[in-house]
Amino acid sequence: MGVEAVTVAGVGMHPWGKWGENFVTYGVAAARAALADAGIEWSDVGFVAGADTMRNGYPGYVAGATFAQALGWTGIPVTSAYGACASGAMALEAARQRILAGLCDVALVVGADTTPKGFLKPNAGERTDDPDWLRFHLLGATNPTYFALYARRRMELFGATPQDFTAVKVKNAAHGLSNPNARYRKKVTAADVDASPLVASPLRLLDICATSDGGAAVVLTSTDYARKRLADSPKVDIAAISTITPTFPNTVIEMPEFATDSAAGIAAPQRTFKQAIGHAAYEQAGISPEDVGVAEVYDLSTALELDWYEDLGFCEQGQAEQLLRDGAPPSAGAYP
Amino acid sequence: MSTATTRRRPAVEGWFTMPEPGTGESPHLIGTRCAGSGTFFFPPERVMSRAPGFAGSQLEEVLLSNRGRLWSWTDAQYQPPPPYVPVSDPHEPFCIAAVELEAEQMVVLGQVRAGVSVDDLELGMEMELVLDPCGSNTTTTRARTSRWSCGSGYRCATQGKQATATTGRPSDGGRSGNRCRRGHAPMGQVG
Numbered sequence: 371m372g373v374e375a376v377t378v379a380g381v382g383m384h385p386w387g388k389w390g391e392n393f394v395t396y397g398v399a400a401a402r403a404a405l406a407d408a409g410i411e412w413s414d415v416g417f418v419a420g421a422d423t424m425r426n427g428y429p430g431y432v433a434g435a436t437f438a439q440a441l442g443w444t445g446i447p448v449t450s451a452y453g454a455c456a457s458g459a460m461a462l463e464a465a466r467q468r469i470l471a472g473l474c475d476v477a478l479v480v481g482a483d484t485t486p487k488g489f490l491k492p493n494a495g496e497r498t499d500d501p502d503w504l505r506f507h508l509l510g511a512t513n514p515t516y517f518a519l520y521a522r523r524r525m526e527l528f529g530a531t532p533q534d535f536t537a538v539k540v541k542n543a544a545h546g547l548s549n550p551n552a553r554y555r556k557k558v559t560a561a562d563v564d565a566s567p568l569v570a571s572p573l574r575l576l577d578i579c580a581t582s583d584g585g586a587a588v589v590l591t592s593t594d595y596a597r598k599r600l601a602d603s604p605k606v607d608i609a610a611i612s613t614i615t616p617t618f619p620n621t622v623i624e625m626p627e628f629a630t631d632s633a634a635g636i637a638a639p640q641r642t643f644k645q646a647i648g649h650a651a652y653e654q655a656g657i658s659p660e661d662v663g664v665a666e667v668y669d670l671s672t673a674l675e676l677d678w679y680e681d682l683g684f685c686e687q688g689q690a691e692q693l694l695r696d697g698a699p700p701s702a703g704a705y706p
Numbered sequence: 707m708s709t710a711t712t713r714r715r716p717a718v719e720g721w722f723t724m725p726e727p728g729t730g731e732s733p734h735l736i737g738t739r740c741a742g743s744g745t746f747f748f749p750p751e752r753v754m755s756r757a758p759g760f761a762g763s764q765l766e767e768v769l770l771s772n773r774g775r776l777w778s779w780t781d782a783q784y785q786p787p788p789p790y791v792p793v794s795d796p797h798e799p800f801c802i803a804a805v806e807l808e809a810e811q812m813v814v815l816g817q818v819r820a821g822v823s824v825d826d827l828e829l830g831m832e833m834e835l836v837l838d839p840c841g842s843n844t845t846t847t848r849a850r851t852s853r854w855s856c857g858s859g860y861r862c863a864t865q866g867k868q869a870t871a872t873t874g875r876p877s878d879g880g881r882s883g884n885r886c887r888r889g890h891a892p893m894g895q896v897g
Contacts, residue, residue: 488787489784489786489787491786491787491788492789496789498718501749503789504718505815506786506787506788506789506790507717507789507790507791507840508717508718508817508840508851509802509815509816509817510782510786510790510800510802510817511782511786511802511815512782512786512787514780515780515782515802518780518781519777519778519779519780519802519804520778521780522778522779522780523777523778526778526829527829567783568783569783569784570780570781570782570783571780571781571783571824572780572824573780618756618757618758619745619757621811621812621813623777623804623813623815627815628748628749628814628815629748629749629812629813629814629815630812630813630814631745631747631756631812632745632746632747632810632811632812633745633811633812634744634745634746634809634810634811634812635740635743635744635745635746635757636743636745636757636758
């Protein structure tokens with residue numbers, strides 16, 4: 371009998387902050403916590419998927435091997451994922467596919483990273499054919515530049531206000547209060563956001579995600595393995611992971627690009643890239659946005675979280691501010 | 707530095723034209739066009755068309771429209787890290803524009819000329835491509851990069867600074883003023 375589905379048997383995290391340690395330290399701490407949470411021995415793991423960014427040099431490029439080595443070589447195969455902020459999802463999907471293919475029963479997914487103070491920046495060296503290097507060199511375009519372009523667009527098209535963006539921050543900071551792994555565990559007021567310096571108009575410092583060090587890990591098993599071996603612990607099945615790419619032409623400007631694709635020759639697809647990401651997940655899971663009870667939405671910037679409400683189908687385009695003002699996301703509304 | 711010893715070279719090869727000063731010619735971004743599908747690429751694709759189904763199609767070099775409409779904008783309040791080359795010490799905030807080209811149906815990013823603030827800009831306003839020194843101009847070799855300037859003749863564009871900031875011609879006159887009020891939907895779709 372084939373593998374029906376994949377179960378999350380355990381999770382672990384290294385707190386996020388500025389710790390000054392090597393990324394492997396965070397990854398190993400998270401991995402050991404996840405294994406303990408699952409009640410599974412490292413020696414029972416059949417596959418490791420590591421996720422990391424370009425900021426940790428060679429050990430980061432081979433993150434899967436780095437974590438497996440640090441935990442003690444057992445001879446198992448590994449893979450390494452780098453997809454910027456989607457690295458974790460890519461690593462999860464690699465591990466899930468491995469289990470669905472029947473090649474292992476237990477897989478460990480580990481992601482860890484370190485970040486510099488201030489703006490993220492491209493790798494060193496004069497790389498005139500690297501769009502990430504060129505956007506800093508020619509445009510002075512940092513990551514917040516792109517977040518701010520989307521934010522300004524929301525203000526112009528949909529009447530979003532800086533107060534709406536502030537409300538997102540206040541809500542998310544309140545969630546962090548009770549999370550021991552959160553970077554900041556303090557209440558943030560609207561006045562705090564308004565008093566923070568403007569970085570990329572209309573976004574202020576507290577509208578933009580902080581750069582942090584930390585790590586997270588997940589133990590995945592086949593549902594069959596979980597049923598037989600992990601009967602007593604709480605488990606969650608994975609119904610879908612969406613790791614799609616854009617369909618040409620991608621008509622929304624994306625970091626680190628200088629331009630969108632052109633829609634002059636080939637019409638833009640029915641859904642934008644971000645809309646398609648959510649749609650693919652819903653389709654895979656066989657559900658619709660109305661079926662979602664809890665949503666943890668990407669808040670790379672406060673305004674971007676509002677974009678995602680719409681792209682994930684929680685409201686019509688242009689209605690995210692209303693959803694927020696109605697108190698749906700922060701309280702016990704449709705999407706708490 | 708004497709201007710006579712100043713050589714102009716592009717900050718990146720093959721991305722934009724550099725008309726000689728005084729010729730009256732306007733600079734353009736250089737793109738390529740997929741002959742089969744009619745789609746455009748910027749930066750110019752040189753190897754193969756990225757339009758699905760047109761991998762074997764010819765790529766033709768074309769000059770992109772050097773005027774477009776403002777899709778969105780922001781500024782850099784803090785000095786970006788290297789390889790950004792500072793133009794002043796201390797850092798002076800500068801604007802970055804996303805400009806929608808009508809014929810090409812694409813949005814292109816560019817810095818906005820110094821002296822323009824975010825408050826000077828409005829959705830849908832006409833922007834014109836200009837060339838400016840890239841980074842410090844204290845050496846005799848001045849790299850040039852393309853920038854977007856508010857279209858001249860545009861009322862709310864730069865209030866006086868406009869006259870010195872752009873070499874553009876007031877071809878659009880007052881027309882753009884009426885259709886570029888804040889809050890108007892621009893061309894195309896947003897994601």
